[in-house]
Amino acid sequence: MPDEQDLLQAEPPKREIIGTGYTFGTVTDQIASVVLTKRTPLFWFASFAVGFGLLLVFLWSVVLLLAKGVGIWGIRMPVAWGFAITNFVWWIGIGHAGTLISAILLLLNQQWRNSINRFAEAMTLFAVASAGMFPLLHLGRPWLFYWLFPYPNSMAVQPNFRSPLVWDVFAVSTYATVSLLFWFVGLLPDLATLRDRSTHRLPRFLYGILAMGWRGSARHWASHEVASLLLAGLATPLVLSVHTVVSFDFTIAIVPGWHSTFFPPYFVAGAIYSGFAMVLVLAIPLRKVYGLEGLITLRHLQNSAKVLLATGLIVAYSYVMEQFMAWYGGNTYEQAAFLHRMTGPYASVYWFLVFCNIVSPQALWFKRVRTSVPALFTVSMIVLVGMWLERYVIIVTSLAQDFLVSSWGIFQATRWDWATYLGTIGLFLFLFFLFIRLLPMISIFEVRTLLPQAKVEEEVR
Amino acid sequence: MTKTIYGMMAEFDTPGALVNAAREARAKGYRKLDAYSPFPIEELSEALHLHKSRLPLIVLIGGILGGLTGYLMQYYVTVLYFPINVAGRPLHSWPAYIIITFEMTILFAALSAVFGLLALCGLPMPYHPVFNVPRFALASRNRFFLCIEATDPLFDRKATSDFLGTLEPREVSEVAH
Numbered sequence: 001m002p003d004e005q006d007l008l009q010a011e012p013p014k015r016e017i018i019g020t021g022y023t024f025g026t027v028t029d030q031i032a033s034v035v036l037t038k039r040t041p042l043f044w045f046a047s048f049a050v051g052f053g054l055l056l057v058f059l060w061s062v063v064l065l066l067a068k069g070v071g072i073w074g075i076r077m078p079v080a081w082g083f084a085i086t087n088f089v090w091w092i093g094i095g096h097a098g099t100l101i102s103a104i105l106l107l108l109n110q111q112w113r114n115s116i117n118r119f120a121e122a123m124t125l126f127a128v129a130s131a132g133m134f135p136l137l138h139l140g141r142p143w144l145f146y147w148l149f150p151y152p153n154s155m156a157v158q159p160n161f162r163s164p165l166v167w168d169v170f171a172v173s174t175y176a177t178v179s180l181l182f183w184f185v186g187l188l189p190d191l192a193t194l195r196d197r198s199t200h201r202l203p204r205f206l207y208g209i210l211a212m213g214w215r216g217s218a219r220h221w222a223s224h225e226v227a228s229l230l231l232a233g234l235a236t237p238l239v240l241s242v243h244t245v246v247s248f249d250f251t252i253a254i255v256p257g258w259h260s261t262f263f264p265p266y267f268v269a270g271a272i273y274s275g276f277a278m279v280l281v282l283a284i285p286l287r288k289v290y291g292l293e294g295l296i297t298l299r300h301l302q303n304s305a306k307v308l309l310a311t312g313l314i315v316a317y318s319y320v321m322e323q324f325m326a327w328y329g330g331n332t333y334e335q336a337a338f339l340h341r342m343t344g345p346y347a348s349v350y351w352f353l354v355f356c357n358i359v360s361p362q363a364l365w366f367k368r369v370r371t372s373v374p375a376l377f378t379v380s381m382i383v384l385v386g387m388w389l390e391r392y393v394i395i396v397t398s399l400a401q402d403f404l405v406s407s408w409g410i411f412q413a414t415r416w417d418w419a420t421y422l423g424t425i426g427l428f429l430f431l432f433f434l435f436i437r438l439l440p441m442i443s444i445f446e447v448r449t450l451l452p453q454a455k456v457e458e459e460v461r
Numbered sequence: 462m463t464k465t466i467y468g469m470m471a472e473f474d475t476p477g478a479l480v481n482a483a484r485e486a487r488a489k490g491y492r493k494l495d496a497y498s499p500f501p502i503e504e505l506s507e508a509l510h511l512h513k514s515r516l517p518l519i520v521l522i523g524g525i526l527g528g529l530t531g532y533l534m535q536y537y538v539t540v541l542y543f544p545i546n547v548a549g550r551p552l553h554s555w556p557a558y559i560i561i562t563f564e565m566t567i568l569f570a571a572l573s574a575v576f577g578l579l580a581l582c583g584l585p586m587p588y589h590p591v592f593n594v595p596r597f598a599l600a601s602r603n604r605f606f607l608c609i610e611a612t613d614p615l616f617d618r619k620a621t622s623d624f625l626g627t628l629e630p631r632e633v634s635e636v637a638h
Binding site for chain 1: 475480483496497498499500503504505506509511516517524534535538543545557558560561564565567568574579581582584585591597598599602603
């Protein structure tokens, strides 16, 4: 017979999502003070300077590209997609984790998301902005980008709606718009908090304009809750569709190594994989510098690490199945494509990507690694590199060596390829650190609902 | 009445106190009242007998319109306006239309969710009398407010103020217009 002590301990300890000792006032003040303070940490200036410097590199390469054309990049036949599309797919994929956290985890009632959804959504927006640069610049004549949309024009031509590249235009622009709307709806109550907390006229006026007169009335909140759930319900199929459509850019073509039916789920898993790696890379320094360890706890990092491991296993499975299907399908071109990947001119890149994406995340099986912040940061960086290499290998190896040996060619990245790529990292960092300084990086009102005081004690009548 | 006011406002420390106060005020017969809190409180909608939101209907209509727009736009362009015969394949190639139809459905539905939300909340609203109460700035931080509006038939400056006083608020204040 278990005694009373055992019975008490049999009840699992209640796991709090955020640290103890917070009140409505202290969470508000702590998160708002990052924005409303006059003192900016040195870390912010350093990161912003890196972002701004790389942004200038980006401007430089774009100006050169507009002046001279896409020939400044290493894209030559047969590899006409090169870095541009690699970077596009990589950035879009990174964005997916933000929508997963804000929409899918909201529908699944995972409350731990409340501390990380705001900056993850910001990450989505800026990643999509960086992604969008590449197909635009890759157009050749980027200033005619609006030709991609069906609009009444005097040329009497219209886009080809049967082309996956046009689907991409609709999918990515819808994704960017819906992400922005969802983010803004979540920000509305927090903008009202900043309006009420700021002591100077100008910020009060600007946050007031953005908050639109939000006053936290019960009627507001009732509609706000419904709107958030509906937007989450809309964003969930949307985010799955976006990387699916991106993968159609490949699968609709008959190029060996691309023409495959399991690309959509494989791409979506890879997207979430790289996105969670980026979430960890951003969250780890931020919580340290701004002293937010009580709000973004080790539990958040551990949960993200588990998602990283799970999606990493899906990606590993996809790599194995890709090889298996090439062998089992019996198509000689398909078999040759995969043989070239593993043993051809890009073999070193392929095996390095296998190390980054399959071998390194296996460390996350161990609790010691999942609870060690430096180890998590390292694994996440390796995964980000690995996911970039994955897209590079898919695009470049398949195009470089397709059906006819006489049309083979090797891709060589130029310095402007690298400059444009690093430049969009600069654009991302620049926008992200502006966001950190000007808007609350953690959703204040959603964190308030996590506090034990937020529960309404029913009065017994 | 000497000067018209917007209403009477009581300030509370906890969400529980606000929900109880809202219930009491409804039970007392007040109908024109609103509660303000720094985060959503589920029990409040029920305590205030708020109507079910019409937002889902707005979003549904937006989504259907978006889907129709997407499909018909592609039909018009590929069949009527700019037909291209590709090896005798049908012009009305509906499987290829599905993706853009889907994306337009989501886009229109999301836009109607956001604009519907703003419309139902009456935002943007540059001025509202509740902000005349200086302590109301705490409604977006850690305090909970119940406001009984002057348009309520039972409203009486003295009686309403006394009634709010019985609910153990932190403070009761007048809301100027």
